Amino acid sequence: MPHANRVSRLLRGLLAASLLSLGAGASAAEISILNVSYDVSRELYKEINPVFAAQWKAKTGDTVTVNQSHGGSSKQALSVAAGLEADVVTMNQSPDIDILVERGNLVAADWRKRFPHDATPYTTTSVFLVRKGNPKGIKDWSDLTRAGLQVIVPNPKTSGNGRYTYLAAWGYALDKTGSEAGARDFVAKLFANVPVLDGGGRGATTTFTQRDVGDVLVTFENEAILIAQELGGDKFDVIYPSLSIDASAPVAVVQKVADKRGTAKVAEGYLNFLFSPEGQEVIAKQNFRPRDPAVLKKHAKQFPPIRTFSVDEKLGGWSAVQKTHFADGGIFDQIVVNR
Amino acid sequence: MSAPSRSFSVLPGFRLTLGYTLAYLSLIVLVPLAAVFLKTFTLTFDQFWAVVTAPRVVASYKLSFGMSLLAAAINAVFGLMLAWALVRYSFPGKKLIDALVDLPFALPTAVAGIALTALYAKNGWIGQFLEPLGIQVAFKPLGVLVALVFIGLPFVVRTVQPILEDLDTELEEAAASLGAYRWQIFRYVILPILLPALLTGFALAFARAVGEYGSVIFIAGNIPMVSEITPLMIITKLEQYDYAGATAIAVVMLLLSFVLLLVINGLQAWTAKRTGRSR
Numbered sequence: 001m002p003h004a005n006r007v008s009r010l011l012r013g014l015l016a017a018s019l020l021s022l023g024a025g026a027s028a029a030e031i032s033i034l035n036v037s038y039d040v041s042r043e044l045y046k047e048i049n050p051v052f053a054a055q056w057k058a059k060t061g062d063t064v065t066v067n068q069s070h071g072g073s074s075k076q077a078l079s080v081a082a083g084l085e086a087d088v089v090t091m092n093q094s095p096d097i098d099i100l101v102e103r104g105n106l107v108a109a110d111w112r113k114r115f116p117h118d119a120t121p122y123t124t125t126s127v128f129l130v131r132k133g134n135p136k137g138i139k140d141w142s143d144l145t146r147a148g149l150q151v152i153v154p155n156p157k158t159s160g161n162g163r164y165t166y167l168a169a170w171g172y173a174l175d176k177t178g179s180e181a182g183a184r185d186f187v188a189k190l191f192a193n194v195p196v197l198d199g200g201g202r203g204a205t206t207t208f209t210q211r212d213v214g215d216v217l218v219t220f221e222n223e224a225i226l227i228a229q230e231l232g233g234d235k236f237d238v239i240y241p242s243l244s245i246d247a248s249a250p251v252a253v254v255q256k257v258a259d260k261r262g263t264a265k266v267a268e269g270y271l272n273f274l275f276s277p278e279g280q281e282v283i284a285k286q287n288f289r290p291r292d293p294a295v296l297k298k299h300a301k302q303f304p305p306i307r308t309f310s311v312d313e314k315l316g317g318w319s320a321v322q323k324t325h326f327a328d329g330g331i332f333d334q335i336v337v338n339r
Numbered sequence: 340m341s342a343p344s345r346s347f348s349v350l351p352g353f354r355l356t357l358g359y360t361l362a363y364l365s366l367i368v369l370v371p372l373a374a375v376f377l378k379t380f381t382l383t384f385d386q387f388w389a390v391v392t393a394p395r396v397v398a399s400y401k402l403s404f405g406m407s408l409l410a411a412a413i414n415a416v417f418g419l420m421l422a423w424a425l426v427r428y429s430f431p432g433k434k435l436i437d438a439l440v441d442l443p444f445a446l447p448t449a450v451a452g453i454a455l456t457a458l459y460a461k462n463g464w465i466g467q468f469l470e471p472l473g474i475q476v477a478f479k480p481l482g483v484l485v486a487l488v489f490i491g492l493p494f495v496v497r498t499v500q501p502i503l504e505d506l507d508t509e510l511e512e513a514a515a516s517l518g519a520y521r522w523q524i525f526r527y528v529i530l531p532i533l534l535p536a537l538l539t540g541f542a543l544a545f546a547r548a549v550g551e552y553g554s555v556i557f558i559a560g561n562i563p564m565v566s567e568i569t570p571l572m573i574i575t576k577l578e579q580y581d582y583a584g585a586t587a588i589a590v591v592m593l594l595l596s597f598v599l600l601l602v603i604n605g606l607q608a609w610t611a612k613r614t615g616r617s618r
Contacts, residue, residue, distance in 0.1 A: 074579075075577070078577065155575075157579070195562070196562070198561065199561070199574075203557070207478075210460075211462065326579065328393065328584065336395075
């Protein structure tokens with residue numbers, strides 16, 4: 001049967017061709033990794049990923065696809081702890097990575113030492129966004145406690161952004177009054193002025209900019225700059241308080257997953273790229289403060305100098321803060337229940 | 340009652356369907372719920388009690404259950420009116436309105452929440468007229484009610500509608516010929532027949548409202564002691580990696596809902612018996 005013969009020859013040819021292409025694939029691999037991150041870093045990593053992939057391809061010949069997953073920072077950490085196969089995690093507060101050390105040993109305990117700057121490629125800080133012309137004359141944290149003023153803040157119980165705001169105000173008051181009791185009083189007054197507690201930073205942004213609620217929005221600098229750019233500089237002004245918090249975004253390789261999937265090298269390369277001048281440049285463009293002094297200097301106009309303190313140096317580290325302030329029955333709960 | 344498996348039914352498949360029912364229900368409903376209960380056993384009773392009776396949590400029960408009952412009641416009244424209009428009268432665009440009723444089922448709840456918030460905020464289409472009257476909806480407990488009414492509407496309409504359709508107009512005509520007024524006919528002839536279905540719709544709308552998160556969270560304002568719903572309390576626990584605390588509140592919600600649904604079902608069975616109709 002000549003006809004059947006021809007078909008089988010064709011099939012054999014196809015098979016050989018596909019085997020060949022497989023062989024070719026082995027020398028220049030196609031790898032995909034998953035970056036599990038928090039909500040407002042979506043735009044940042046969308047810009048980072050193609051630049052990294054191009055650089056990685058030039059260096060190794062491999063094609064890398066970086067998939068992104070975004071959501072509330074702590075919720076994302078829980079997903080990874082529950083088995084979402086992330087190769088790297090990029091969060092906005094270190095407890096969300098520490099939990100991955102505690103649960104299932106997914107991340108190496110010394111993750112802070114694996115990359116420069118305690119594994120934080122960039123930082124941001126809590127600033128104020130006010131309506132154009134600053135009609136209420138808001139200059140500093142102390143203005144936010146004035147009677148009759150409405151302050152929009154995301155919920156510290158569900159949002160890293162809200163937690164940083166709370167702690168920034170606490171640190172400011174600690175400096176000002178010199179006592180814990182004074183700080184507590186100050187923060188209680190501030191939160192008495194909060195009419196809406198949104199679940200996350202973006203929700204708070206919407207409430208302030210779209211729903212027209214509140215006199216001032218306290219949010220991350222990158223979000224404030226973005227709003228001023230996107231929604232028109234003629235509607236909002238960004239105000240820098242005299243003192244704020246250093247909100248550095250920590251990153252880590254999820255070692256257990258990366259080892260299993262054989263992606264450890266790419267994952268590490270990906271995070272290292274964030275610290276490279278090219279990565280830092282993208283970071284600055286997305287309104288996060290880069291670590292590289294040269295890049296920061298280049299974008300100095302965008303990032304006015306601001307005095308900041310870190311959770312570690314002023315407030316005794318995240319786990320202590322978590323326990324005294326945000327745990328159930330902690331200071332935040334006491335403040336808002338009795339307001 | 341004799342065991343149904345022994346009686347000779349003309350229909351096949353009893354063993355298959357019962358086996359399937361049990362296996363499926365266990366897998367989809369019972370095992371996950373059991374897991375919720377099991378997780379709370381990692382707490383001592385004192386811890387459990389402290390979690391579920393914290394003032395913030397208690398305030399959230401009041402809001403969630405209170406507003407859910409109120410929303411279900413509103414839906415019972417206006418859902419009945421909607422079903423009535425759809426079944427009894429014909430008007431242009433009736434098919435369209437009939438289809439619109441199901442929209443709250445299909446719409447992602449977050450979209451509903453954002454849309455409602457946009458409408459009822461002080462600069463929204465509706466909110467701008469309510470605000471000068473001193474009525475604030477968005478970011479207040481009233482906003483929670485609006486969202487819960489929205490998501491619960493189809494339940495009442497869709498349970499009452501078929502009963503209304505089956506209703507013989509002859510009954511009403513007979514009552515009218517005996518001299519009953521329109522209101523009397525509605526009150527003594529139609530309503531008793533509809534009541535079991537109405538209660539079912541009420542129960543469904545209530546159950547849906549209690550667990551609702553997506554739409555409510557945007558419009559509620561989420562202020563502790565004032566406008567925090569119970570599902571938000573569960574979410575905040577999860578955000579703190581407190582699984583046990585979260586499930587403790589979930590257990591309380593489950594139990595409360597279960598008791599309330601049981602009461603409503605009992606009421607429904609009672610009215611069905613009283614009116615001589617077993618649905």
